[in-house]
């Protein structure tokens with residue numbers, strides 16, 4: 001994601017992205033948002049929804065109960081948004097399966113927050129990661145979600 005969009009997210013959601021600017025020993029957020037700019041509106045909307053829900057739950061942004069973004073990235077062609085919501089160093093995990101591959105992923109400690117995240121992650125399979133146009137989940141050498149134009153360009157670049 002480009003610098004402008006990245007800074008906009010950090011600026012508008014400082015509590016959620018309080019790890020921004022920390023070193024790579026401390027957080028995966030040192031990599032910023034490891035996905036294309038086409039998903040910026042989706043990530044922005046999800047960030048807003050998470051903070052609204054945290055407010056509704058009566059959480060305090062000054063405490064570790066407030067959702068903390070651990071990592072935001074593209075994986076297997078769709079969005080992954082990892083958060084923690086407690087001060088213990090033991091994050092909650094769930095097993096995620098994709099074809100033959102299995103991996104552990106962190107999940108939010110509160111179900112209503114994780115539901116928002118799951119919804120956005122599913123939605124990312126319908127939005128071109130590159131430009132934000134309606135996209136289709138595609139499987140080939142690797143998986144990605146692109147619109148027709150970006151897919152054509154991608155295929156031509158590979159030749």
Ligand SMILES: [Zn+2]
Pocket residue numbers: 128129130131132133146147148149150151
């Ligand atoms: Zn596109």
